[in-house]
Amino acid sequence: MVTELDKIANGRLVTVDSLKDSNLKVKLMEMGLISGKKVKVLFRAPFGDPIAIDIEGYVLSLRRSEANLIYVNSEKSL
């Protein structure tokens, strides 16, 4: 199921599908968010924003609006 990264619960492992068009698109790519990357949602700040994710070995923080720009594949079984 393809959904946006900000909708993913803490602790879940997902795969990056694609990025929405925005002026942050290349920046997000440069930070390692490219299709096929495994991303784990680690934790959220109070009020659910920002979000910390693990991108294959390093931790990145994103505002919720920025996480919303990332489509991910989540598998139910995880």
Next chain:
Amino acid sequence: MRLGLIGNPNTGKSSIFNLLTGLKQHIGNFPGVTVDKKHGGFSHAGIQYELIDFPGTYSIYPRSSDEKVVYDSLINAESEIRPQALLVVVDASNLERNLLLFSQVYDLQLPTLMILNMIDLADRRNLKIDLAGLKQKFPDAEIVTTNARIKSGKNRIYKALETLKVRAGHKFNVSEITSADDLEAQEKETLERQALIRDLINDVVTEEKQEETFSSKLDKILVHPVLGYLIFGLVLITIFQFIFTFANVPMDIIDGAFALLSDYFAGVMPEGIFTDLLTQGIIPGIGGVVIFIPQIALLFFFIGILEESGYLARVVFIMDRFMRPFGLNGRSIVPLMSSVACAIPGVMAARTIPNWKERLITILVAPLMSCSARIPVYTLLIALVIPEQKVFGFMNVQGLVLFCLYLLGIVMALVVAMLLNAIILKKEKGSLILEMPTYKMPRLSNLGLTVLEKVRVFVWDAGKIILAISIILWALATYGPSDRMEKAGVEADQMAQQMDLSPKETDQFVSSKKLENSYIGIIGKTIEPVIEPIGYDWKIGISLVTSFAAREVFVGSMATIYAVQDESETTAPLLEKMRREKLVDGTPVYSLATGVSLMVFYVFAMMCMATLAVVKRETKSWKWPIVQVVYMGVLAYLGAYIAYITFS
């Protein structure tokens, strides 16, 4: 030979810089921009090298004004600071992301050295990097491994510099690096590059499954919705305790030493203008710069620990949501908190905010936070007009007022930030796509160099302005038009004899009358009609003008004007005199209304030339310090007016 040091943030780039240059570091300016250029020198095998530390970036394509410096200096062959060779620091424990920048830089066809740093961390993560395989992909680059935190690898870098290859056209990605503005072309080029890097990683890196790391365990506590804030609060309290306990000792020593120095020169030199200039203008002026060093050094020592340990990124994470509505960033929290001790390190600490608009707003509102120099002013005024009573049986009214003054500053800082956010238009939208580095033990040598750098920048860049203004202020307080001051002095002397004052009281009386007739006295009297509506007379006017040197000077100026010798540390005699001061109609000058009005004035007004000098230094223009003086002045006047009307 000019070398450029490039790398992602958090790769140990500054450790490498320190390792290679040691104490031979200088801060300059990248041509035409507000970005500081850190550079240093070293020599090896008879060659003199100049190393420029470029701002950390994840890609050659710039996303901020700091990163644009990297693009412009490397791409533009005309650039006057274009390096002749490049040292690229690569985090071995995060090779894939780091290779994006490295491969882009490699394709620029400058002689390139890859410094594979943090090799120990990669080992701990069970990452095996096949160096020979890596070398095959970048045949024209030299590759060395380092662990800069334990100062290992310096000689390997030196040796590799000897064998740097002149480039013969080999490229990692055949497509050209595109323009800085064409996002579509960048996307295409980056996609190709990342596909190539992915293949490379599959070939040269083998990874074994790993356990939950130390960092993620610590994160569970440090960003916890309750514990996280509690810990941050404790950290702040501890830092301030240290600063207030330990900065005062050296500050008192500096204060005393410069007073002694002035006395010494006044004693050995012949009387005259030049001696006065030296002993009352220049020496105290330099003292006024040096006095800030302990606070700046201590604050940056602690900020350095927070930053190097990786904790700062967690603080930014938990504070971001609260700062955002005010046009600020999670990163603004440290500059604003530092400003409670002193706005100077606060403004300098705003450097860590990558977004220019957010950095500017932070700098502009930071002096609204009540700094430690306001404490003597607040204490004097509170003791003067606020009765020593208790409310609700336990709360001390004086303490409550002090608390309200601090709160007033904080609230106003946030309100102004919100307004500025709406006014200052800028395309660059703030973002928080921020790497959270792994926790590391801070290194004392790195901390020491950071502190040294900040102190140097303050003393050399801001110090000049502070010295100049303090000499001007001294001249204004020492000289008056024609012989007006001498006449006033003689008159005061005669009056003192008639009043039968002791020699000491005579001296005080004379200097008070002289100040009244100096240029500053005249300014104070001239502005009286302007400050009358907010409840001040010309004596307060004079103190307002003199305390532009530094807020705490207010107390000393009041003492001079009221002819009170400031012998003991207590302000009791001054308080008595001020209480007795009467207006023509017999009512006391220091009514509750005037007192509160003055307090509000000091919360808001930009009465600190040192901060102005630092804002000029950090924004590289006089525009913003002037904006700051004007907006804070208007706030102070209006606030004081409202306070005066309310309490009259």
